[in-house]
Amino acid sequence: MAVGWSRDGDVQEQIDATVESGVQLARSRLSKGESSTHCEECGDAIPEDRRKAIPGVRLCVDCQSELEKGQKKASTLFNRAGSKDSQLK
Numbered sequence: 001m002a003v004g005w006s007r008d009g010d011v012q013e014q015i016d017a018t019v020e021s022g023v024q025l026a027r028s029r030l031s032k033g034e035s036s037t038h039c040e041e042c043g044d045a046i047p048e049d050r051r052k053a054i055p056g057v058r059l060c061v062d063c064q065s066e067l068e069k070g071q072k073k074a075s076t077l078f079n080r081a082g083s084k085d086s087q088l089k
């Protein structure tokens with residue numbers, strides 16, 4: 001059935017988006033060795049515990065979670081656009 005086909009496509013898009021943002025997240029977390037003492041986004045001091053816990057950390061907790069939220073939002077928008085497109089066909 002055509003409906004079944006387009007649902008499979010949506011699921012695959014969601015998986016791709018999830019994997020992609022996961023990789024980006026991992027990259028931003030593992031960015032080259034040294035941790036920043038201050039957040040690159042807002043300039044707040046990053047607690048030493050956080051720097052030890054996440055080698056190469058560049059963002060404070062607030063900015064990191066904002067970044068993660070933004071990535072999730074972008075994935076959701078992408079999937080919505082994909083679903084809408086499928087419904088038109």
Ligand SMILES: [Zn+2]
Binds near residue numbers: 039042059060
């Ligand atoms: Zn920050």
